[in-house]
Structures are given as structure tokens and as C-alpha cells.
Amino acid sequence: MKTNYFLVAVLLLTAVATQAQKRISNSELPKEATTFLEKHFKNNAIDHAKKDSEHGEKGFEVILADGTEVEFYKDGQWREVDGNDKPIPTAFIAASITDYVKKNYPNEKITHIDKGHKDIDVDLTGKIDLEFDKNGKFLKVD
Numbered sequence: 001m002k003t004n005y006f007l008v009a010v011l012l013l014t015a016v017a018t019q020a021q022k023r024i025s026n027s028e029l030p031k032e033a034t035t036f037l038e039k040h041f042k043n044n045a046i047d048h049a050k051k052d053s054e055h056g057e058k059g060f061e062v063i064l065a066d067g068t069e070v071e072f073y074k075d076g077q078w079r080e081v082d083g084n085d086k087p088i089p090t091a092f093i094a095a096s097i098t099d100y101v102k103k104n105y106p107n108e109k110i111t112h113i114d115k116g117h118k119d120i121d122v123d124l125t126g127k128i129d130l131e132f133d134k135n136g137k138f139l140k141v142d
Contacts, residue, residue: 007111020049029060032076037062041091044068080114087111096136097122 026034026046039045044064052061052071059079060072068088071080081088087109090098097120101110105124112123119139120132129142 030076094136
């Protein structure tokens with residue numbers, strides 16, 4: 001009997017995990033997301049896109065040919081860009097953040113940015129983690 005409960009639990013968890021991220025065609029991405037990718041990652045093709053309802057937030061995840069991951073809210077606004085330890089474009093990042101990085105870490109590049117509910121997390125080459133408030137004001141080094 002325990003085996004049956006275990007099997008049902010595993011199947012249920014698998015079904016939930018499968019629903020959390022479902023592959024979609026690039027044309028199913030919101031226009032705003034497509035425009036963002038064309039503007040900031042024009043030389044980096046989309047490998048695949050997924051509809052993402054991870055952590056209770058609906059949105060989209062795009063994996064680019066070089067392994068960069070870009071997450072979008074359901075309206076197409078960017079939420080997170082992860083270069084997987086490689087520098088990412090910065091034109092879409094608030095000037096207060098990029099200026100702070102240039103001034104205080106001139107030899108480092110931004111490899112990851114994540115807009116959280118309360119703050120913005122920025123990772124640099126050299127394994128430096130910075131935290132900014134929603135307005136781009138520096139808070140601390142993590």
C-alpha cells in the first residue's frame with residue numbers, strides 16, 4: 001500500500017513540475033519580450049522558450065544559443081538576465097547601477113541581474129554580489 005502512495009506522489013510531482021515549465025514557440029512570447037531580445041541580444045539566437053509558472057509567478061523563460069537565460073514577467077517586461085558567469089549587455093540596466101559598477105568595480109562586468117520584489121540583485125565577474133533598491137540605489141555587498 002505504501003508503494004502505491006509513493007508512486008501516486010511521484011506521478012503527481014512529475015505532473016506539477018512538467019506544468020511549471022512548458023516549451024513554447026518563439027512566436028508565443030509577448031511582443032515586449034521579443035523586442036527586448038531583438039534590441040539587446042540581436043546576435044544571440046533563441047535556443048528555446050518556455051512558459052514558466054515557477055514560484056507562483058507566471059512568465060516566460062528564454063534560453064539563448066550561448067546559454068544566457070532571460071526571464072520575463074507575463075507582460076513581457078524582463079525580470080532576470082543570467083549570463084551564466086559571462087558578461088551580459090547592460091543598456092537595459094538603470095544608469096545608477098551601471099555607473100556604480102563602473103566607478104567602484106572598474107575591472108568587473110555584470111554577469112547577472114535579478115529584479116526581486118524589494119530589491120535588485122547584481123552579480124559581477126569575480127563573484128561579487130551587489131544589492132540595490134528598486135530605484136537603483138546601492139544597498140550593500142552580499
